[in-house]
Amino acid sequence: MDDILLMAYVDGNLQPRERKEVERTIGVSADVAERVALLRASALPYRRAFQRQQLPPVPESLARNVAQLIDAYAAASGTRTAGRKDPAAAWASRASGRIPWSSSGRARPWASACARGLEYARPVRARIRAAAPWAALAFVAGAFCCATVLRLTEGSASAVLAQTLSPQAMPAGLSPWVVAAVNYQRLYARETVASDLPIAGLPQIVEDIRRDDGLSIRVPDLRSLGFTLKRVQRLRFNNKALVQMVYLPEKGSPVSLCVITDDKPDATLAQQHVDTMQVVTWRQAKQSYALIGTSGDRDLEAIGKYIAGSGSGDLLSQLLSAHPLARSQS
Template structure:
């Protein structure tokens, strides 16, 4: 029986064992057609690996590296959050996220990223509101990861979740006692945000807290918190990867309020949280 093309390719590549190699060579000895096929396959072998190794590729831009790292971190976060496991359709963008990361890295190596520039990197525009507006390049890596993770969420992701305050209280207790994060879960009902859940995540082996809220309309909003012993920092707003981010530091904690640009007034809500003018839900 004539060997199929996959076996012939394996033979040409030298990947077959002695028995299979001998079998194919026996067929080759009596089949001019098979000899021609092997000849064509060998002619198609180009030294791709050697050619690629000889290329002098430019260094990976810092912005592109941050983008890829953020997407990879977002995917890891998605695997660790039970909230994200509710509807199957909400997890579909995760696969696209990995594919996008692979495409961006591969396109750069091929030189495509050098031509497409900021458009390929998804460079966001400026923010608005009364808070200080900062450039997207100034965002902390954990905020970038949280933003890309939050982009996976749709309204359907959490709309059908009924909050279990007792379970959430146990999670918050672990965050405080085990993770060492002095977390206060704000009640944002008066601001139009319904509490949906709190999750213990990790970024670079450090505790990262995600508190999810749902507005009356539109996509979910997340309040993310990490320990940060640096001095307090005033509220700043920026647009990052299609999301509005309002961030600040206070009392050894770093905060990021993340939502869609057409969501609720995140800056006003951040101000209420910093001023302790909202009650604690937990």
């Protein structure tokens, strides 16, 4: 008798006939009885605990973007069936607060969802490892909300993210790392990067990138264009360092500049549209660049030329000269 069935029993999700069968097994098997006791002990009141926290609401745009990624994956993998409850709509409704999550702390699965490889997310247990692809996307959204770093490793998150773009939406010749970065960027909203970047910590981040990752990055100063630097993150794609610098304009969605090492010859700017996103790519001095933003928000090609032509200057050197504390910690 597997743990998924026992978990459904503990949560009260079984039919009467199934419940009686489990109870009969509990009566004759000490092992099953012990497993049920452990599952009951793990049913913590997550919802009540979080109700006491003063947490900001999930941005509507973030919920919509995650829902779009779920829907794109379901359509590409053929997991959606006619008349079946829409997982993307359900996630968006719960994330926006219109429909509550399960009060037991474990979400209720759809009928036959496990058989199709699509199910609600549930707490991770030591003996259960759910493999639902949409659950990975929901985790990614949570990571963005908490301002943590997603490490794109081969065969895990990177593969899931790369598949969320349909073949029709993916331009020919687009590098896989750019596809992953675009999907990362699609989940950003203004609220995601609203907090200011600690200036004192920036020199150390850049030093770590240059020393440990071998990327001689320059942090472009885009303040004259109305952009404020909000984040510098060290990511990984296929075991290669990938640096993301996030800028917030005065209005509109965030824009990211991503950098990765590349031994190919230099290449001039190329602009592409990937679904709802605009991407400007170029190669320079054994490094590849991707400037990513929402289509129609602004002229990313002009901004890319400004950065590639070194017209922006280095924000880090200016901050070091303007802030003694940052200089002393570098």
